[in-house]
Each structure stands twice: as structure tokens, then as C-alpha cells.
Amino acid sequence: MLKKNHFLLLYFAIGLSIAMVSCAKKDTTFNAVELQVEQSKIALLPAKSINVKIENGNGEYRVSTSNENVARASVAGDVVTITATSLQDRSHAVIIVTDKAFKRTSIDVEVAKVFNLTLDQTQAALEVDVPGKSEVVISISTGNFGYKTELMENSAQFVSLDPAKLESYGQLGIKARAAGIAKVKLTDAQGKEALITVNVSAPTALTLSKTNIALDAIQASEEISISSGNGGYKATIANKYIAKASISGNTITITGKTKGNTTMTLQDKKGRTVTVNIAIDGPEYAMNLSDQYFGYANFSDIAIVDESIKRCKQTTFELTCRITGYRGLQTFMGLEGKLMIRGKNDDFRPTHPIQISGLGDKVVLESTKNFNLNEWMNIALVVDCERSTIGERYKLYINGVQDVLVVAKQDETHSTIDLTSSSDGNRFVVGRAAGQDFRAMKGSVSEARVWTVARTEQQIKDNMCGLKETSPAGLLARWNFNAGAETEYIQDSNGGKYETNLVIANAKTGGSYSPFAASKSAFVSKGCPN
Structure with a gap:
């Protein structure tokens, strides 16, 4: 009865002190976790000590004992050291551990002159080199210190032992080495023995x-x-x-x-x-669209996480290509009905300017120069909606040199550009628009780029034949047509956080947008504008 009263008084005192402190001050600056110790029961010989590790808690740990005449405790960092003070053959105490969040847990201490040697487990299954399954820690529940280990028979080939914490923590580490059954004998100072059987398996080699x-x-x-x-x-x-x-x-x-x-x-x-x-590695290729293929992409998925591409104030479209035939409204690249670069005239016409159309043809501009057939050409359209005049708002560069645009129509101009919107199913296209086969490009493409910034004349000129800049600002998509193998898409290699591949489709299938595998033969030698 007296022993029980000791415990009741101890818990009452601790609970009262916690209540008083918590009423005076509440710390809400962190999320408290439960207090946990490695062992909740230990056995000690008189005058012996053992360490118990605090596995989880909130810091500023304190310890107290229910009976100083049986066991005392101290704490350093996250290690509680418990020492038996009783000289009696059988006695019991409780160590209380608390932290700054007023969480608490207890450790039962049994003190005796002689114990049977018992373990928390005598059977273990391990797997060689499997994280979390290749090692086990055996804890001594009761024993008489002075521990020695022995690997029975040929067990050393199956497991290795780590006895470093046997005396201080009452723990034996066992690690798997090879498949087999290992027997480990543990003996204490009183000659008490315990046998551990470890079944080791080895996963199949990868x-x-x-x-x-x-x-x-x-x-x-x-x-x-x-x-x-x-x-x-x-x-x-x-x-x-x-x-x-x-x-x-x-x-x-x-x-x-x-x-x-x-x-x-x-x-x-x-x-x-x-x-x-x-x-x-591989050769530098271009893709011969030859009015047989075209490509399309959709930036709508990007807009889910980055809506800024739906209201760009600036954009740059770049295309390096070699046109082999004229045809009216043949598609170079862009957003149909919103902002498109295209060829204007059929081959029987005397002039062949590059045409820029936008906003349902409410703004139409044309290059001063004609473009030539069978020559590699870099076309770059720069739109800066923050510019006041149409001549500054829309700029066209051919082979890195600005070509003065002729205004054919100016009912409206862009205040922003939505790169996710077009009248062609919201697709961004290269080589054909609006599902109209007659608008397919006649020629080859080596590279196409889409930017959310207004590129300068010098930047365009320096990067016509290949992007030399590292991590350039505003590069949304870069399609390098050098696949060199049968493929249904052109890889986006912009190197940024978004990847939007260009789907290849057949330009001769009555407006179809179904992915279509371009043969390896469609990839031809890459050229560079002079």
C-alpha cells in the first residue's frame, strides 16, 4: 500500500506543477510531438547504470524518480542515465521523463541481485542489403551485465554483430551478410544464456x-x-x-x-x-515537311500553373526553314486567327512577301522583301504590346536583319497575346493551319522557338543557326527538328520547368490532327542562313 502511495504522490506532484506552469504560460510557437523513449522497462543490478535514449520529444528534458532509494536518474541531451541505488534483492521504481511541451513518459526500473537473461526477441528475419530490413537491434529485458556474444558454428558468414551498446544501453546490433540461418549466443556475468536465431535471406540480384x-x-x-x-x-x-x-x-x-x-x-x-x-550524339538534322507533315502543340497545360502565358505583353516567334515552293497562305508558324506568320501568295503571283496576320485578320502586315526559295532562312516575329506605334509594336527580322513591315490592315492591334488560344483548336502550329491541307508548308524546318519576351535584333542574329545562350530568359518552347529517327513528336528542349513537345501529324489526311510517325528519311541535312 505504501509503495502505491509513493507513485500516486509522484504523479500528483508532477501533474500539479505542469498545470500551474501551463496556466501561467502557453507556448503555441511549435507543434508538440509525443514523448517516446527507446525502452520503457529496464532491469538493473545494484549500483549498475544503463542509458536509455529519448527517441522523440520536444527538448528541455527533465527526469525524476519515484524512489531515490531504489534508482536515480539524470539526463544529458537525449540520453537518460539510470543508476540502481538499492542494495535489496528485489525493488522497483518509476522514472518520469518530461519535456518543455509538458509531454511525459515513464520507465519502469526493476533492481535485483540476480536476473534471468531475457531478450525482447529471440527470432529475427533479415534481408541482405535491403534498406530497413538488413539490420536489427536486440534489447536485453533482464540480465546481469558482463555480456559476451558468440556466433555459433558457421554463423559468422551470415551475420555480423555490433556489441558496442551492450553494457551501456543493453542493446546488440545484428547485420545481415549472406543468406542462411545464424545462431547467436548471449551470456552474462552470472552465466545466464540466451539464444537468438536469425533467418537471413538475400533478394535476387538486380x-x-x-x-x-x-x-x-x-x-x-x-x-x-x-x-x-x-x-x-x-x-x-x-x-x-x-x-x-x-x-x-x-x-x-x-x-x-x-x-x-x-x-x-x-x-x-x-x-x-x-x-x-x-x-x-548524332548529326544535326532538319525535318523535310514537304507538305506531308506538320506539327502542333498546346500550351494550355502550362496555363493551369502559370496563367501569365494567357496575357503576354511580349512574344517572339522564331523559325529557321528552307521553303521549296510558293503557295497562298502557306503556314509558317503561329496561332491561327490570333497571331500567324505565313506566306501570302501562290507561285503565279509576282511577289512573295511574308505576311503577319492577327486578331481574325483585323491586323495584317507584310514584309517589304520577298522570300526566296531553296535558301535557308531565319524568320523572327517580335511583338511588344507596350509599344505605342504599330511599327514598334510589330517587328519582323529576316536572317537577323529587320525588315520594314507594310501595314495592310489595322482595324485592331494586340494589347496582349494569349499563347493558349487559337481558332485552330487552341493549337500552336508549325507547317499547317486550320486543318486545311492546301495551307501546308512546302519545305524543311530545322528549329522553331516560342518566347514570352521581346528578343532584340542582336539576340536573334547571334542565335539563328542554333541557340548559344545558356538558360535564356523567356524561352517557352524550343523545337529542334533533329530527331534523326522515326518519331511522332519533336522534343521540346527549352531546358526550363515546362516541356511541351510538338506533335507530328499528316498534312494530307483531310484536316486530321492524329499523331503520325514521321519516317527517319524525313530528316535531312540542316542548313544555316547566310
């Missing part, structure tokens, strides 16, 4: 049919077979701008995105990993 990939075309693909593994596969590309990986069953497909070197790490559900080296 192996691949190859660990080096070299693609000789930018958008080429190559397959890798998973020869062995444990399922649940996940592939991670170190540089997502250079390549991508997809997994179907036991087959990994690596596809190039741009030139460079990177690695892919494959991991299975057991934590096994293997690394594949990836190198991508």
Missing part, C-alpha cells in the same frame, strides 16, 4: 542486359531487358533534359531528348540498384 547505351540520333530509342530483380522497378534519369526512360514489364526503353551524357538508376522494391550510362 541485373540488366546492358549497362551502357549510346544513341546515334537525338530522339533514337534503345531497349534494355531486366535479366533479374525483385519487381517494383523505378527508373530515375540524372539529367532529365538529356534522356527519358519508361518501363513496361521487364523492359526499359531509353529515349534521347538532346545531345549529352547522363545516367539512369534503376531500383527495385528491395532497394537493389543498378546504373546505366547513357550517351546521346
Whole structure:
């Protein structure tokens, strides 16, 4: 009865002090967590000490004991040290641990002159090299200190032991080495024994049919077979701008995105990993659209997270191409009905200017110069809605030199540009518009870019034949038509946080927008404007 009263008085005193402090001051600056210790029950020989680690709590820890004549405690950082003070054969005390958030927990202390050697577990299952499953900590529930360990028979080939905390914490670490059954004998100073059986398994090794990939075309693909593994596969590309990986069953497909070197790490559900080296190189190509193909993209997905592209004050459209034939309203690039670059006249006409149309043809402008056939040409349209005059608001550059635009119609001009909107199903198109086959481009394209800034004449001139700048501001999409392999899309290689690939479709199928695989032969030698 007296023993029970000791405990009641201790809890009452602690509870009263907490209540008084909490009434005086409430700390709401952090989210308190529950207080947890590594062991809630310990056994001690007289005059012996043991450490108990605080696993979770809120700091500023304090300890108290229910009976100083049985056990006392101290705390340093997150370690509670408990020492038996009783010389009696059997006695009991409770250590109370509290923190600054007034959370508390207890540790039961039993003191005796001799204990049986008991453990928190005598059976364990481990897996070699599997994170979270390759090691186990066995805690001594009761014992007589002076612990020694022994690996029975050939157990050393299956597990290794870490006895560093046996005396101070009453803990034995066991780590898996190889598949098999290990027997570990633990003996204390009184000759008491305990036997631990550890069943060790080894997951299947993760192996691949190859660990080096070299693609000789930018958008080429190559397959890798998973020869062995444990399922649940996940592939991670170190540089997502250079390549991508997809997994179907036991087959990994690596596809190039741009030139460079990177690695892919494959991991299975057991934590096994293997690394594949990836190198991508290939010739510089252009794509011969030849009025057979066109491309389209939709920026609406970007607008979900970045609505600014729906009200751009500035934009720049750039296209490097080689036109092989004239035709009326042939599409170069842009947003049909909103802002489009196109060829004006059929081949029987005497002049062949580049035409800019926008806002349902409420604004129409034409280049002063005609464009020539069978020559590589860079076209850049810069729109700056903050400019006051139409001549400053719309600028056209041909091969890096500004061409004075002739105003054919000026009923309205752009106050903003919505890059997600067009009368062509909200698509941004390269090579055909409005589902009209007669408006397909006759020629080849090496590169197309879309910007949300007004590029300068010098910037345009310096980057006509390839983008030399690193991380340029405002680059929304960059389609480099150098796939060099059969593909249904042109990779967006802008290197920014958004990726919008250009879907390839057949320009000869009565207005269809269904993805269509362009053959490898569609990719031809790339040229550069003079």
C-alpha cells in the first residue's frame, strides 16, 4: 500500500506543477510531438547504470524518480542515465521523463541481485542489403551485465554483430551478410544464456542486359531487358533534359531528348540498384515537311500553373526553314486567327512577301522583301504590346536583319497575346493551319522557338543557326527538328520547368490532327542562313 502511495504522490506532484506552469504560460510557437523513449522497462543490478535514449520529444528534458532509494536518474541531451541505488534483492521504481511541451513518459526500473537473461526477441528475419530490413537491434529485458556474444558454428558468414551498446544501453546490433540461418549466443556475468536465431535471406540480384547505351540520333530509342530483380522497378534519369526512360514489364526503353551524357538508376522494391550510362550524339538534322507533315502543340497545360502565358505583353516567334515552293497562305508558324506568320501568295503571283496576320485578320502586315526559295532562312516575329506605334509594336527580322513591315490592315492591334488560344483548336502550329491541307508548308524546318519576351535584333542574329545562350530568359518552347529517327513528336528542349513537345501529324489526311510517325528519311541535312 505504501509503495502505491509513493507513485500516486509522484504523479500528483508532477501533474500539479505542469498545470500551474501551463496556466501561467502557453507556448503555441511549435507543434508538440509525443514523448517516446527507446525502452520503457529496464532491469538493473545494484549500483549498475544503463542509458536509455529519448527517441522523440520536444527538448528541455527533465527526469525524476519515484524512489531515490531504489534508482536515480539524470539526463544529458537525449540520453537518460539510470543508476540502481538499492542494495535489496528485489525493488522497483518509476522514472518520469518530461519535456518543455509538458509531454511525459515513464520507465519502469526493476533492481535485483540476480536476473534471468531475457531478450525482447529471440527470432529475427533479415534481408541482405535491403534498406530497413538488413539490420536489427536486440534489447536485453533482464540480465546481469558482463555480456559476451558468440556466433555459433558457421554463423559468422551470415551475420555480423555490433556489441558496442551492450553494457551501456543493453542493446546488440545484428547485420545481415549472406543468406542462411545464424545462431547467436548471449551470456552474462552470472552465466545466464540466451539464444537468438536469425533467418537471413538475400533478394535476387538486380541485373540488366546492358549497362551502357549510346544513341546515334537525338530522339533514337534503345531497349534494355531486366535479366533479374525483385519487381517494383523505378527508373530515375540524372539529367532529365538529356534522356527519358519508361518501363513496361521487364523492359526499359531509353529515349534521347538532346545531345549529352547522363545516367539512369534503376531500383527495385528491395532497394537493389543498378546504373546505366547513357550517351546521346548524332548529326544535326532538319525535318523535310514537304507538305506531308506538320506539327502542333498546346500550351494550355502550362496555363493551369502559370496563367501569365494567357496575357503576354511580349512574344517572339522564331523559325529557321528552307521553303521549296510558293503557295497562298502557306503556314509558317503561329496561332491561327490570333497571331500567324505565313506566306501570302501562290507561285503565279509576282511577289512573295511574308505576311503577319492577327486578331481574325483585323491586323495584317507584310514584309517589304520577298522570300526566296531553296535558301535557308531565319524568320523572327517580335511583338511588344507596350509599344505605342504599330511599327514598334510589330517587328519582323529576316536572317537577323529587320525588315520594314507594310501595314495592310489595322482595324485592331494586340494589347496582349494569349499563347493558349487559337481558332485552330487552341493549337500552336508549325507547317499547317486550320486543318486545311492546301495551307501546308512546302519545305524543311530545322528549329522553331516560342518566347514570352521581346528578343532584340542582336539576340536573334547571334542565335539563328542554333541557340548559344545558356538558360535564356523567356524561352517557352524550343523545337529542334533533329530527331534523326522515326518519331511522332519533336522534343521540346527549352531546358526550363515546362516541356511541351510538338506533335507530328499528316498534312494530307483531310484536316486530321492524329499523331503520325514521321519516317527517319524525313530528316535531312540542316542548313544555316547566310
